[in-house]
Amino acid sequence: MIDNAIATTGTGVVAGLGYAPALWVKPAPILPHSTDAVVAEEAREAEIARWKAAVETVAARLAARAAAATGAAAEVLEATAALAADKGLQRTTVKLIAAGSTAEAGTVTAIAAFIAKFEKLGGLMAERATDLGDIRNRVISALLGLPEPGVPTPLTPIILLAEDLAPADTATLDPALIHGIATRLGGPTSHTAIIARQLGIPCVVAAADLADIPDGTLVLIDGAAGTVAVGADPAEAEAKVLTDAARRKAVQSWQGPGRTKDGTAVEILANVQDGAGARAAAQFPAQGVGLFRTELCFLSAQHEPSVAEQASIYGEVLAAFPGQKVVIRTLDAGSDKPVPFVAHPDEENPALGVRGIRLGNADQGLLERQLDAVALAAEQQGVTAAKVMAPMVATIDEARNFAAACRSRKLSPGLMVEVPSVALLADAFLAEVDFMSIGTNDLTQYTMAADRMAPSLAALTDPWQPAVLHLIRLAAMAGASAQKPVGVCGEAAADPLLACILVGLGLTSLSMAPNAVAAVGLQLESVTLEQCQRAAVAVLRCTTARAARATARELLS
Template sequence: MEHQTVRGTGVVAGYAYAPVAWTRPAPVPPASAAVVAEDAREAEVARFKAAVETVATRFADRASAATGVAAEVLGATAALARDRGWSRAAIRLINSGTAAEGATTAAIEQFVAQFEKLGGLMAERTTDLKDIRNRVVAELMGLPEPGVPQPTSPVILCADDLAPADTAGLDPALVRALVTRLGGPTSHTAIIARQLGIPCIVAASSLDTVPEGTQVLVDGTSGIITLNPDPASAQALVEEDARLREEIRSWTGPAKTADGVGVQLLANVQDGKAAAKASESEAEGVGLFRTELCFLSAQTEPSVEEQARIYGEVFSAFRGKKVVVRTLDAGSDKPVPFANHEHEENPALGVRGIRLGWTNPGLVERQLDAIQMAAEDNGVSEAWVMAPMVATVDEAYEFAQKCRARDLKPGIMVEVPSVALLADQFLAEVDFFSIGTNDLTQYTMAADRMSSHLAMLTDPWQPAVLRLIALTAQAGERAGKPVGVCGEAAADPLLACVLVGLGVTSLSMATNAIPAVGVQLGKVTIDQCREAALQVAASRNSRDAKELAAELLG
């Protein structure tokens, strides 16, 4: 197998060289179909509940010990483990005579099928559900927890897919890279790998041909895994990568190109705690405040005053600096209980984002009232507010009118291709754009961004996506209005240079990604960025685009 390669989608750049370590397999429940006697069912339910609580408590404990995105996803998984819906289904099965192991498996499978039908983020949560199933069954059977091994020397961690609980507690000193057979560019695996600062490749469909212990070289930029490479050459690449990482660790802003052109780097945050942490970084402000993430478990709509208090925490953390608040991007993959819409066959193309105002009268207006109140309470002279999922010029006009009536600076997300195609008309109504590359890619390529089978299509390096971004940025230049990017693409150092070359004026990303982007921008001139953007956007496919950018930008 010398020099054999396996190819996937690179989502976190960098090199790593180490032996492969596969995740531990899931437990196999007993095959026995024996019925639990009626007088033993109460005890069987108690045994099931104890196992669930043990697993949920482990998730919660890990969440308490983690920080940032890792803490968020572990906390969410703990809540999912304690979810009454699936546990009630399991208890019903136990009360009808099914053993706890079989009931757990059957109940989870019911919900996996439902989540897969919903699509989007809900479909991605099937990985979490299956992980919960495996851990509960292992606990019931008295087996060790499945999942990530505990290495004592550096490894490349490989898996079919990784749940948040697998990735959140990893030690980057020992786990040098993550590679999964499934997953996509916006999966939990990719996001947490970026937070850990280790290379990551997803959707490597032939990964199962790589045996445990094989020495591999991982290239997180190209998405190539080389089996049994020349050790000296591999080590040289890793050492060069380590020098770059040290440069990243010591970087201080503000960001600017090698010839002194400034580029505004901003943070994506979801609440006051995250904003406070981001304010200690090199972030120059907040480019995306995801307000819906404050309310994922809220059963009733918070009052205007309560919302204002929450928004005020973010304004306070970045007092005197730019803060861009996105109105509720609920629906589809982010269901908010008080702002939901009836079941839809294709929710990603349904009533979500700004469209929820159609079926929830006053929802948008009350949120804008709260943002206005928070801005006034915190002395914010210019509060930037943008609406998600805008598709028509009329929607942009109506949103802008509501914002201006409250002295708020109106903008919209560019996620639907219609906005890019009619960018001049939209910019006549609003003051700024922010491009959400995750959804723009999904809708441009007609590919669910959570599908591992479509990872190549949902890559933001797709030339069609880059051309839409170019159209949008050019319209911004003509109108003299800012056009930012706040999708995952902004956190890719090479792609960040291309985006700047296309005319994007600011980049917003996870806080920990800012230094790597800052370092890369500092190595190139604005003319290099523009020339690279011109050539990359003319590429045949995303793979060629990446390789060309690496060649032109280094």
């Protein structure tokens, strides 16, 4: 019998399990409220000695941590240690204490003066203000005999608990010792989440009841489920963690290319939004780009970027995947994602308004110039028949006009399947273009008539909804009979289990966030095409999303 009580549930941001004692990031000390107290003249020398001893302690601790660290972390710590022992800081503080300040007040006043100067200088200098604040907190804690504030340096593995982590806290996180991170605040894009993802540490953020877990409690963190549990059976928890660690290691070493156990090829591609993102994606075992969102270069621009400017941005993405597939999606903007230089009408319901290809009704030139830029980039990069697809297509006429505009520039036209009308008439749409790609997020929102941004409708905006899966099947069947590629480029493709169902339905490519590529590739490699097809048939018979998910799990794992 396991007493596996869930202590708190938050948002899981880095999948993986960790089991170790909890250790809290120690809060910053409370700074002295007033700096007015005057130390008697005869005690001032002793006060200066007390201050010097505290600074030496702080500098020595930082130097010891620097010696134990390597690379960038060691450099950061060495620099902080040098700053703590800085001669100018010492002179300023000693002068204040010699004039009667307490050591605490002198520290606060001296560092506040430097912080004010740096903030006034701005830019890079302002970043030093954070370092000085960190040093001030360490010195005050040492003066008051409090534990060192900030991230503790454990000797054995721990699960790190914090309100939220600051950049300075994360410079020295060691994945060998930090087996999990849970924070009470923060979100999926917080600094904590970004660092945990980089380091591959299981992480849960926004776990509201975290404060109830004291230091030393054995906790089991599940970064996929977003749970932090206490009271797990130790043997069972450790076995689970070992299995999970082996799985994560296998994911890390997966190299591609995508295929099922029996060798059926499935293209596993990355979604990107600019050149930097494409270069980062190329570090993952992705076989190309299945969705290049071109919005980014428009959303931040006050004026429409020229054809040459656009071509240079598109060229960067093409260059990141030389000789590989890159699908460029034309501008997908609307009144919810407004582009500054396009007049968007006031809309009651922007998700159903003038978006994507429909912008052409307002300004056909915008699309023409974007296609010119893609053609120019393709020519510069030596890419023939570059793939371009249009978002929010709903009618055959839109598809036909888009295809003609692409073909006149020797580009290969494709469509996004987002509006259910395209899935329902997939054969007719596919006759107009060379390929289709299913945007599962929008297809789900339009099929279920549920706003994908509304958290209370999450059960409806679930790609496992049977009606959505049936529409995906229609598109896949059209692809098979026309012998044209039909893939998926939405969140659904990043779910390893659903990815197998999509392959079973007959889709030929899966495009996802770059960091999901390896987990999906590994899962596909563990099943045969026949298994996927059988599971897909079984899932299509399910009448609820929950049953669909359970059926897939049973048949595929």
